[in-house]
Amino acid sequence: MKNLERRDFLKFSALGGIGILGYKMANANDLTDFDAAPELEEITISGLQEAMKSGKMTAREITQKYLERIKAIDPKINSVIEINPDALQIADALDKERKAGKLRSAMHGIPILLKDNIDTADKMKTTAGSLALADAPTPQKDAFLVQQLRAAGAVILGKTNLSEWANFRSTKSSSGWSGRGGQTHNPYILDRNPCGSSSGSGASVSANLAAVAIGTETDGSIICPAATCGIVGLKPTLGLVSRSGVIPIAHSQDTAGPMTRTVADAAILLGVLIGNDQNDSITSNSTKGEKDYTKFLQKDGLKGARIGVARQVFGRNSKIDGVVEPHLQVLQAGGATLVDIEFATSGKFGDAEYDVLLYEFKEDLNKYLATRGGQMKTLADLIKFNDANRQKEMPYFGQEIFLLAQAKGDLNERAYRLALLQSKLYTQEQGIDAVMDKNRLDAIVAPSGGVAWMTDLVNGDCGVFEGITSFAAVAGYPSITVPAGFVQELPVGVTFVGRAFSEPVLIKIAYAFEQATKARRAPKFLPAFK
Numbered sequence: 001m002k003n004l005e006r007r008d009f010l011k012f013s014a015l016g017g018i019g020i021l022g023y024k025m026a027n028a029n030d031l032t033d034f035d036a037a038p039e040l041e042e043i044t045i046s047g048l049q050e051a052m053k054s055g056k057m058t059a060r061e062i063t064q065k066y067l068e069r070i071k072a073i074d075p076k077i078n079s080v081i082e083i084n085p086d087a088l089q090i091a092d093a094l095d096k097e098r099k100a101g102k103l104r105s106a107m108h109g110i111p112i113l114l115k116d117n118i119d120t121a122d123k124m125k126t127t128a129g130s131l132a133l134a135d136a137p138t139p140q141k142d143a144f145l146v147q148q149l150r151a152a153g154a155v156i157l158g159k160t161n162l163s164e165w166a167n168f169r170s171t172k173s174s175s176g177w178s179g180r181g182g183q184t185h186n187p188y189i190l191d192r193n194p195c196g197s198s199s200g201s202g203a204s205v206s207a208n209l210a211a212v213a214i215g216t217e218t219d220g221s222i223i224c225p226a227a228t229c230g231i232v233g234l235k236p237t238l239g240l241v242s243r244s245g246v247i248p249i250a251h252s253q254d255t256a257g258p259m260t261r262t263v264a265d266a267a268i269l270l271g272v273l274i275g276n277d278q279n280d281s282i283t284s285n286s287t288k289g290e291k292d293y294t295k296f297l298q299k300d301g302l303k304g305a306r307i308g309v310a311r312q313v314f315g316r317n318s319k320i321d322g323v324v325e326p327h328l329q330v331l332q333a334g335g336a337t338l339v340d341i342e343f344a345t346s347g348k349f350g351d352a353e354y355d356v357l358l359y360e361f362k363e364d365l366n367k368y369l370a371t372r373g374g375q376m377k378t379l380a381d382l383i384k385f386n387d388a389n390r391q392k393e394m395p396y397f398g399q400e401i402f403l404l405a406q407a408k409g410d411l412n413e414r415a416y417r418l419a420l421l422q423s424k425l426y427t428q429e430q431g432i433d434a435v436m437d438k439n440r441l442d443a444i445v446a447p448s449g450g451v452a453w454m455t456d457l458v459n460g461d462c463g464v465f466e467g468i469t470s471f472a473a474v475a476g477y478p479s480i481t482v483p484a485g486f487v488q489e490l491p492v493g494v495t496f497v498g499r500a501f502s503e504p505v506l507i508k509i510a511y512a513f514e515q516a517t518k519a520r521r522a523p524k525f526l527p528a529f530k
Helices: 003-012 045-054 059-077 087-099 144-152 199-206 223-228 263-273 281-288 318-333 350-372 379-388 400-406 414-439 469-475 503-517
Strands: 080-083 111-115 155-160 212-217 232-235 255-260 306-310 337-341 443-447 479-487 490-497
Touching (some): 045 059, 045 263, 059 087, 059 155, 059 199, 080 199, 087 155, 144 263, 155 199, 199 212, 199 223, 199 255, 212 263, 223 232, 223 479, 223 490, 232 469, 232 503, 255 263, 263 503, 306 414, 318 443, 318 479, 318 490, 318 503, 337 414, 350 379, 350 400, 350 414, 350 469, 379 400, 414 443, 443 503, 469 479, 469 490, 479 503, 490 503
Parallel strands (some): 111 155, 111 212, 306 337, 306 443
Antiparallel strands (some): 212 255, 232 479, 443 490, 479 490
C-alpha cells in the first residue's frame, strides 16, 4: 500500500462499522412540514419516561409520533433506511407491561434506531447499506446488543443509513452514501455531509427522529458523525459492548456505542448495552464496566480533574479554534487543571493501523458471511457482485479497499502481527497511557474534528482532519464528543479521551462541560448557506 493511498484513506474516511435508491439531493423549494410532533423535539429519555408515567403519552403514542416525524422530515435528510413494521406492536406490549406495574429499565418504551450493520432477527433487513445483502436471509438471531435493548424494553423503531460497508470500500467514497440507501444529508445544512459511517444514526438523532440511536466505530464513525451533526457520541472501551451480530471491519477496533442528544441519555444507554456475551470472549471485560453510569452525571464533575489539552490538534482551523479555545476556560472555571500535552507517537501508527484493518476485514467479514447464509459467502463474492452491478453499486466510487483487503493473507502472517503490535504500542503504552502517566491526567481534550464539508459524489469526502479520536480508536480506549458550538450554522464538537474503562471519568467531565455550556441547538434544516 503506497503512503499516498493510506493518507487519502485516513483523510477522507471515518470508519465504522425507508430505503431510497440512488443519490437524492434535498430540494430547497420543498416545503415539507418540519413541525410534525413538535412536543418530541429535544425531549430526553427521562422526559419521555415522565410523560409515560404521568399518562400524558403512551409508548405507542410516542412511537407513532416519531414515525410521523420520520415521514415528514426524513425525505430531506434520508437518514432512515427502513422502518420496523412491528414497532407499534412492540410499543403496545410494553404499554401493557407498564399498566401491569412492570418496568424493565429506564429504556422501557423508548424508541431507538439501529445502524444497518447490526443484526436483527425480525422483519427488517441487515445489509451494511449494500444491495449485495438486500436479499440475504434474515439473521438467525439478534445481535447481542439488540438482545440487551429488547430485554431493557426499548422499541426498535428502524434502521439507519450508513456509509456502505462502514466506509471501508473505497478511498474516494462519500460518507453517508450507500447503494441501498442513497446519500444521507447533514440536518443543519442539507448540502453538507453528515460524516460517516454512522451517518444516519447521527443525523436522525440530531433531527429528533428518535430518542436515541446506536452507531458503530472502527476509527471515528461514532465521534465524527456525532460531532458533525451536533450530538453526543460515546465510543466505549473495546470489550464493554459485544461485537457479535455486528457486520465487522476489524475485531481489534470495532465497537458499538450510544449516539444521543445529551450525555445523560448516553450514560443510560451505555449501561443497557454492556453485558458478557458467550459468543464474544472479549466481553468478559464487561465486568469492568458499571451497571449504572447515571451516578456519574455530576454538575461538579470537573472539580479536581487534570485534563490534557492535545495542542497538536489545534491550529488547523482558526474558526474551530475560535469555538473551542474559550471552552478551555469553562473547564478551568469548573475546577479542572489544564496541562498542554503532545503525543510523541502522533503520525507513527497510521500505516500499521491500515494494514491491520485490511487483514482483519477480510478475515472477519468472511466469518460473518459464512454464518449469515445466502449467495454472498466471502469478500470475493462481494467484489464480483459490485462488478456485476456497477451502475447501482459503483456509480460514484469504486472498491479499492475491498481489492486491497482481498489481496491480504491470513492473520498468521508476520506482517499482520507486526502491524497489530506497532499500532497498539504507539497508541496505548507509548501513546495515551504514556501521556496520561507523565502528566497525571484524568482525561485529554481536543476539537472533535472539522466542520461538515460539501457532499461531493464526484471527488469524494474532503475537509476531514485527524484528531485524537484515532488514538482512542486504535488503542481501544473510550472517547466521548459533546456539542461545543457552531461555525456558520455548522456544529463543532469537543472530544474527551481517557484510559481503558475510564467511562465513569469521561461521563463526569463531559456532563459537567455540557451543563456549563449547553451548546446543543436543534437543526433548522437549511438548504444551503444564506
